[in-house]
Amino acid sequence: MIAAGTQDGGPMLQLPSTGPDPMSFDIALAAILGYARGRRPLRFRSPDWPQGRWAQLPAFGWARFDAQPVGPLGDTDILIGEGLHDRLDRADWGDVHDALSRVRPLADAAADRAAGRTFWELPDEELSVLGEPGTVGAALRQIGRTSGRHPEHVSAALHHRRPELVPHLTRSTRRAMLPHVEEGDSGVEAVILRELRANDQALSALEATTAALLGDARPTRLRLHDILLWLATTLRLTHAVELGRGTDEWRAHHAGDYVEPGELPARERGS
Secondary structure (H helix, E strand, C coil): CCCCCEECCEECECCHHHCCCCECHHHHHHHHHHHHHCEEEEEECCCCCCCCEEEEEECCCHHHHHCCCCCCCCHHHHHHHHHHCCCCCHHHHHHHHHHHHHHHHHHHHHHHHHCCCCHHHCCHHHHEHHHCCCCHHHHHHHHHHCCCCCHHHHHHHHHHHCCCCCCCCCHHHHHHHHHHCCCCECCCHHHHHHHHHHCHHHHHHHHHHHHHHHCCCCCCHHHHHHHHHHHHHCCCHHHHHHHHCCCHHHHHHHHCCCCCCCCCCHHHCCC
């Protein structure tokens, strides 16, 4: 894998799981902004408006997931999963509740094994079958195997609680990474690790810029990778980029009129 290069708009991202071509920093940022701030029209009827009217709703799951604080263990985790994925009926709610009870000890074991390191700081052995048993990769693989009928809800809940360590996976993103799995990998998580490492500079810049522009959440590079991959694999990337380029945050970014941590806006820096 080629390390991230640069262009005028910033460092380029090399993400083979999203496609063969590099992704510019501006495209990645616009996609994240579109995911966070994009709206979609919905027409609904109510007793007050029997003729119906249009409303603008969030197009993606940012407000329902990324911008939500971590709550107490229990039903909050299931609500977080629903915020990113489909609503659950009573039977499915029970399935996700039971699955979370089964996998929480595995997530705890992964955190203990990581010993304070983030996912992208883990050594290769932690995501290789050659390092097993007891590795972070082995715990993540077992979580995937025991997550019940709605693994994406379970994955969302675990990632929200440990955003720096547990990747969020859906059926579409897992399928996109499977062709990139190499011999000895403990799972598709090893693909994520390689892509995070290869794009350390670009993703670090994307983390900082996203946090400075949006303010309501500070997603880790693990989540940013997940968003970009999901948008690409579900053919929503172009739409998200278009939405992002229409946001106030995008205009502020290109005007240099946003605040990095510990800095003043450009218009107040005298340059």
